[in-house]
Amino acid sequence: MARGREGEVRNLVLGKYELGRMLGQGSFAKVYYGRDLRDGQSVAIKVIDKAHLRQTDGMVEQLRREISIMRMVRHPNVVGIREVLASRQRVFVVMEYARGGELFAKVARGRLTEDAARKYFQQLVAAVAFCHSRGVAHRDLKPENLLLDEEGRLKVTDFGLAALPEQLRHDGLLHTQCGTPAYVAPEVLRKRGYDGARADMWSCGVVLYVLLCGFLPFQHDNYVKMYQKIFKGEYQMPPWVSGEARRLIGRLLAVDPAKRISIPEIMLTPWFKRGFVPPVPSSPVTPRKWDDDNAAALIDGSEDSSGNISPRTCNAFQLISSMSSGFDLSGLFESEQKAATVFTSRAPAATVFHKLESAGKALRYNTTRGKGWRIRMEAKADGANGRLAVTAEVFEVAADVTVVEFAHDGGDALDFNKFCAEDVRPGLADIVWAWQGDVPGLPGAVA
Ligand code: ADE
Numbered sequence: 001m002a003r004g005r006e007g008e009v010r011n012l013v014l015g016k017y018e019l020g021r022m023l024g025q026g027s028f029a030k031v032y033y034g035r036d037l038r039d040g041q042s043v044a045i046k047v048i049d050k051a052h053l054r055q056t057d058g059m060v061e062q063l064r065r066e067i068s069i070m071r072m073v074r075h076p077n078v079v080g081i082r083e084v085l086a087s088r089q090r091v092f093v094v095m096e097y098a099r100g101g102e103l104f105a106k107v108a109r110g111r112l113t114e115d116a117a118r119k120y121f122q123q124l125v126a127a128v129a130f131c132h133s134r135g136v137a138h139r140d141l142k143p144e145n146l147l148l149d150e151e152g153r154l155k156v157t158d159f160g161l162a163a164l165p166e167q168l169r170h171d172g173l174l175h176t177q178c179g180t181p182a183y184v185a186p187e188v189l190r191k192r193g194y195d196g197a198r199a200d201m202w203s204c205g206v207v208l209y210v211l212l213c214g215f216l217p218f219q220h221d222n223y224v225k226m227y228q229k230i231f232k233g234e235y236q237m238p239p240w241v242s243g244e245a246r247r248l249i250g251r252l253l254a255v256d257p258a259k260r261i262s263i264p265e266i267m268l269t270p271w272f273k274r275g276f277v278p279p280v281p282s283s284p285v286t287p288r289k290w291d292d293d294n295a296a297a298l299i300d301g302s303e304d305s306s307g308n309i310s311p312r313t314c315n316a317f318q319l320i321s322s323m324s325s326g327f328d329l330s331g332l333f334e335s336e337q338k339a340a341t342v343f344t345s346r347a348p349a350a351t352v353f354h355k356l357e358s359a360g361k362a363l364r365y366n367t368t369r370g371k372g373w374r375i376r377m378e379a380k381a382d383g384a385n386g387r388l389a390v391t392a393e394v395f396e397v398a399a400d401v402t403v404v405e406f407a408h409d410g411g412d413a414l415d416f417n418k419f420c421a422e423d424v425r426p427g428l429a430d431i432v433w434a435w436q437g438d439v440p441g442l443p444g445a446v447a
Contacts, residue, residue, distance in 0.1 A: 101147065121272070
């Protein structure tokens with residue numbers, strides 16, 4: 001507590017934010033309204049008690065994952081993360097404030113018109129497509145986790161249950177049962193492993209149904225009966241829902257995940273396409289310094305994260321955390337870089353390394369292995385300004401997340417840009433997950 005100029009008691013977060021009313025509460029965290037004392041901007045602050053967090057197995061890891069995921073999925077329809085702060089006892093996740101509150105509150109007042117429901121559904125699908133393109137399954141999509149900003153734009157929040165590819169078991173599936181029963185796909189309830197992205201599509205189907213109908217498709221006072229309905233995909237469709245919307249819901253609520261409609265298929269339906277304007281991804285945020293966002297250290301208990309960390313010694317968490325504004329990793333590598341000199345891959349580092357070597361050879365470059373996971377490629381003929389030389393460095397971020405940085409090591413800068421933007425790409429196409437600056441998942445993007 002602190003006293004302001006007029007003597008009133010103010011609840012401050014590390015002298016930077018003023019805390020206001022509580023916006024929501026979960027089992028491990030409370031979300032408060034906050035105001036940035038520097039610029040007066042409204043924020044939402046998730047406050048987590050460290051001691052409480054440590055009492056439950058896996059919760060520290062889950063919070064780390066939630067933070068890294070939020071930083072990876074910067075999108076106009078996803079609540080953005082601003083920074084992570086910590087005191088000795090608490091972690092504060094400072095997020096964008098969605099002034100319009102929960103979409104749930106709107107539906108609770110009555111079902112929406114088909115046009116209004118479509119508008120929200122389009123934004124939900126755009127956000128989910130972006131998350132999936134980053135390898136993130138949300139796993140708890142429901143109207144309570146869909147917020148609205150002051151312009152009525154939908155913002156997906158609460159990645160507390162979201163999963164990264166690193167959680168996949170050897171069968172390539174997720175096995176943790178989570179989510180809110182009424183919105184959970186049958187294969188998740190069956191506990192035999194599921195594909196997180198397909199399970200999210202089921203939840204999108206339930207959300208669309210709720211928006212159009214004003215009530216849940218699978219509902220029963222008795223959980224067993226509710227589960228039975230979910231397993232059978234048994235629901236009633238009220239007469240006011242149009243044929244097109246009914247068919248789309250039917251394809252989303254397909255019990256067999258292999259038969260469930262995918263995002264690209266949804267985007268091709270005339271019902272979805274009506275008035276759809278693909279959101280433009282957030283403009284790149286100025287990369288923060290490493291020490292601003294070293295959330296791992298913050299959660300682990302050090303009071304703050306002062307001290308610059310050398311990019312070469314960053315751990316997996318720090319790397320993932322830095323993936324702000326669509327894999328804009330420029331904050332990670334000290335030199336000033338143009339876009340698209342960094343890409344991520346889900347292949348193991350060794351595979352990526354060998355692929356780089358063969359891509360260089362296919363371009364008829366001299367390739368030499370350097371220290372660690374470095375490879376130098378040099379053109380055999382002079383370009384506009386001498387012989388182009390490029391170094392590629394491979395970083396192993398997590399079990400199945402690899403990051404590659406290309407650096408200009410000789411020759412003309414324009415030749416280097418062309419090398420990264422065009423020449424090397426075909427040889428790497430089957431291992432690239434996303435190029436920094438590209439927006440996978442949206443029509444026209446390079447996946
Ligand atoms: N409730 C939970 N998170 C919120 C946010 N980011 N904005 C507004 N209300 C919220």
